[in-house]
Amino acid sequence: xxxxxxxxxxxxIVVFHNKNQIPYIKSPHLHSSYEIYYxxxxxxxxxxxxxxxxxxxxxxxxxxxxEAHKAVVNKNVPYERCIINIPVYVADxxxxxxEKDTLLWxxxxxxxxxxxxxxxxxxxxxxxxxxxxxDLMKFSKFVEIMSFLKExxxxxxxxxxxxxxxxxxxxxALLEIEKDFKNVGASGVAEALFINEDYIx
Numbered sequence: 001x002x003x004x005x006x007x008x009x010x011x012x013i014v015v016f017h018n019k020n021q022i023p024y025i026k027s028p029h030l031h032s033s034y035e036i037y038y039x040x041x042x043x044x045x046x047x048x049x050x051x052x053x054x055x056x057x058x059x060x061x062x063x064x065x066x067e068a069h070k071a072v073v074n075k076n077v078p079y080e081r082c083i084i085n086i087p088v089y090v091a092d093x094x095x096x097x098x099e100k101d102t103l104l105w106x107x108x109x110x111x112x113x114x115x116x117x118x119x120x121x122x123x124x125x126x127x128x129x130x131x132x133x134x135d136l137m138k139f140s141k142f143v144e145i146m147s148f149l150k151e152x153x154x155x156x157x158x159x160x161x162x163x164x165x166x167x168x169x170x171x172x173a174l175l176e177i178e179k180d181f182k183n184v185g186a187s188g189v190a191e192a193l194f195i196n197e198d199y200i201x
Contacts, residue, residue: 013142014085015130019078028068034086034106035063036149037071038115038123042079045072049110058120062111062153082127084145094143103146105153113156122148 019040028047037046039059046055048069053061055072063069065088073079091103105111115123126148130141 012087013090013138014083015127015142015145017080017082017124017127019080028070030066030068031085032066033088034065034091035069036082036084036086037061037063037069038082038084039071040080040082040120042077043071043073043081046070047072051110053110053112056114058115058117060113060115060123060149060152062106062108064107064109067110082123084127084149086146090142094146098143103150105150106146111153113152115152119152 037060039046039055039057039061041057043055043059046053046059046061046069048061048063049067052072055061071079071081086106091106095103123145126141126145130138130145133141
């Protein structure tokens with residue numbers, strides 16, 4: 001059973017700000033790029049790397065390349081977020097043009113930080129200005145965004161996980177599937193959730 005979707009971006013670098021209730025991606029997915037996920041409102045958890053992180057307003061999460069992930073979103077509330085996807089070759093190009101360790105922060109594991117109100121405004125401003133620029137200026141705006149994020153992740157960082165009772169059975173099942181999606185079966189998921197296999201079949 002393979003419930004993890006591979007998503008290829010239409011553009012090399014993706015920087016967007018989105019606000020809606022639906023549609024949002026309901027199943028775990030992965031990219032061949034690094035991703036920065038910024039929850040402004042609506043998400044209460046974020047599954048990545050076999051863990052479910054607590055996700056509050058203004059939480060910024062760094063998702064490693066090719067790591068299955070999914071937002072755990074509250075129902076019937078506005079869901080607002082920013083997504084930044086950074087292909088590996090772009091990260092490598094930035095490192096060649098700038099200082100050697102400019103994007104070292106990007107290449108570690110999952111990181112999480114909470115933005116202050118001023119940092120929140122700055123990130124939204126950078127995101128909006130990136131999308132208004134022509135192609136020639138977009139790269140310099142992108143480097144500005146990366147410098148801002150480097151500062152944030154260098155100064156802050158935590159790993160608040162959601163308590164077991166805060167995670168729905170569906171999300172727990174998805175987490176189990178993500179851990180070993182090639183070999184998972186109904187009995188393994190049922191065992192991990194302490195429920196009868198008949199509920200899954």
